[in-house]
Amino acid sequence: MQIEETRLAGVVILTPQRFGDARGFFSESWNRQRMLDHGIDLEFVQDNHSMSSDVGTVRGLHFQAPPHAQDKLVRCGQGALFDVAVDIRKGSPTYGHWVGVELSAENGKQLLVPKGFLHGFMTRAPQTEIIYKCTDYYAPDCDGAVAWNSCGIDWDFEGAAILSDKDAAAPALADFDSPFVWEG
Numbered sequence: 570m571q572i573e574e575t576r577l578a579g580v581v582i583l584t585p586q587r588f589g590d591a592r593g594f595f596s597e598s599w600n601r602q603r604m605l606d607h608g609i610d611l612e613f614v615q616d617n618h619s620m621s622s623d624v625g626t627v628r629g630l631h632f633q634a635p636p637h638a639q640d641k642l643v644r645c646g647q648g649a650l651f652d653v654a655v656d657i658r659k660g661s662p663t664y665g666h667w668v669g670v671e672l673s674a675e676n677g678k679q680l681l682v683p684k685g686f687l688h689g690f691m692t693r694a695p696q697t698e699i700i701y702k703c704t705d706y707y708a709p710d711c712d713g714a715v716a717w718n719s720c721g722i723d724w725d726f727e728g729a730a731i732l733s734d735k736d737a738a739a740p741a742l743a744d745f746d747s748p749f750v751w752e753g
């Protein structure tokens with residue numbers, strides 16, 4: 570498991586080892602002890618899986634507010650996507666800053682998105698599947714969103730993004746009152 574820090578403390582890119590042979594490959598996509606060895610202590614309780622049919626589909630930018638905030642460990646099961654985390658902890662020296670990484674079925678990379686960060690992605694290939702582990706259960710009353718195109722993210726995409734009605738109506742980051750506070 571290769572662990573790469575990003576410009577946002579706490580947001581890390583994981584690349585699990587792949588053991589290739591004539592059949593294909595084997596990989597441990599999650600190993601709690603290996604993460605503990607790196608000082609990352611996460612107890613996941615829900616796994617999510619979604620498929621987006623078309624290139625340019627955006628899901629996000631989403632969060633669950635406390636007391637049901639979620640850390641998410643995200644990977645791509647099929648296709649490819651550009652996955653993003655945005656710091657929304659009030660008072661954070663990196664408030665509003667973002668990190669993006671290409672996750673694909675081919676590269677096997679994973680992005681760890683901690684509590685206090687927006688999460689979202691844009692698909693780069695048709696029929697793209699995303700799979701992610703969460704440290705709290707879905708709590709619709711705590712569900713929130715910020716507009717995908719209001720955070721200065723370079724999506725590297727020309728054309729019309731495909732969004733849910735909910736995401737199309739999300740407030741801009743500039744008009745958003747975050748429920749998260751930076752704890753230092």
Ligand SMILES: Cc1cn([C@H]2C[C@H](O)[C@@H](COP(=O)(O)OP(=O)(O)O[C@H]3O[C@@H](C)C(=O)[C@@H](O)[C@H]3O)O2)c(=O)[nH]c1=O
Pocket residue numbers: 617619628629630631632641688689690706707733735
């Ligand atoms: C997120 C979620 C949704 N649902 C239901 C609610 C709704 O009827 C349907 C689709 O929900 P959404 O439109 O919110 O799905 P989606 O836009 O894919 O939402 C997800 O986006 C990514 C970026 C995240 O980070 C996730 O946490 C989640 O917010 O699935 C659950 O039953 N459990 C869940 O955990």
